[in-house]
C-alpha cells in the first residue's frame with residue numbers, strides 16, 4: 001500500500017504528543033524520587049538500578065529495536081538525573097567556589113602585579129604579559145614548572161604560560177603540568193606571532209649553517225627551515241635564549257628564529273622577516289593565579305577530568321554540553337603517566353558564568369565524574 005507522507009507525519013505527531021505526555025509523567029515521578037533521596041541522604045545516581053532498567057526496556061523492545069531503545073533510555077535517564085539534581089537542590093561545591101570568586105574578585109583586572117614568565121627578556125610570554133598588565137614586574141624562570149610553583153607558593157601573584165599555537169598545536173608540557181599543580185586561569189590572550197631570522201650584523205643568509213630556536217617556533221617554521229640548504233637546527237629553551245646565544249656567540253654562521261623585539265633587545269639584524277609557515281600564526285597564553293578570580297564578562301570556563309573506562313563515557317559528558325547548549329571550544333586529552341591507557345581530558349567551554357546552564361552543568365558533573373577539577377572562568381584578550 002502506498003503511504004501518504006502527510007498521513008505518516010500526522011501519526012508521528014500524534015505518537016510524539018503521547019511520548020511528551022508520558023515523559024512529563026516520568027519526570028514528575030523522578031522529582032518525587034529526588035525529594036525522597038535528598039531527605040534520606042541518597043545520591044542521585046544509582047548505576048545498578050539504571051543497568052537493570054536498561055536491560056528490561058531492551059528486552060521489552062525486542063531484538064531489532066533493543067539497541068535503539070536502550071540509547072533513547074540512556075538519554076532519558078541522563079536528562080532525568082539532571083532534573084533530579086535541580087529539584088533536589090543538589091549544591092555543587094564547584095559552583096559555590098565560583099560564587100565566592102564572583103563576590104570577592106574586584107571589578108577591574110589588576111594593572112600592576114608580580115608576574116612569573118618562563119624564559120628571559122624578549123620571550124613571547126613577556127609580550128603576552130605586557131598585553132594583559134599595564135605595568136607588570138616580571139620574574140623570569142627557567143622552566144614552566146617553576147612558573148606554576150612561583151604562583152602556587154605566592155611568590156608571584158600571576159603566571160603566564162603558552163597553551164596552544166594555531167600552527168603547531170597544543171603545548172603538551174603545560175597540559176601535563178596542570179595535573180601536578182593547583183592554580184586557576186584568570187585570563188587568556190591570543191597573540192599574533194611573527195618569527196624572524198636574526199643574525200649578527202654582517203652575517204648573510206648564505207653564511208648561515210646553524211639555526212637556534214624553541215621547539216614550537218621550529219615547528220611553526222618547518223617548511224621555511226626545510227628550504228634552507230645544509231643547515232643544522234638546534235632546539236633551545238625559548239626564542240629569546242636563541243637570540244641571546246647568537247648575539248653572544250663568536251661564530252658568524254649562526255642565526256636565531258625569534259621575535260623582532262629580540263632583534264632589538266640583543267642587537268641582531270633581521271636577515272628575513274615573517275618566516276613562519278602560516279601568516280595567521282597565533283599563540284594562546286593563559287594567565288594563572290593561586291585562587292580563583294573571576295572578572296566581569298568572563299565567558300570561558302576550563303575543566304579537566306578523568307573519565308571511566310566505559311563505552312560512551314566521553315559521549316556522556318559531551319551530550320551534557322549539547323543538552324545545555326554550551327559550546328565546546330577545545331577538547332584536549334593527555335595520557336596519565338602512571339595509568340595505562342587512561343587519559344585526562346581538558347575542556348574549554350564557552351558560556352557566561354552567570355548563565356543558569358553553568359550551575360546545572362556543575363551539579364551534574366560533580367555527581368558523575370570520577371575526578372573533576374575546575375580550572376577557572378575568564379575572558380580572552382586578542383592582540
Ligand SMILES: O=C(O)C(=O)C[C@]1(C(=O)O)C=C[C@@H](O)C=C1
Nearest residue numbers: 033044045046047049050077080
Ligand atoms: O530509581 C531511582 O533511584 C531514580 O532516581 C530514578 C532513575 C530513573 O530516572 O529511572 C534516575 C536516576 C538513577 O540513577 C536511577 C533511576
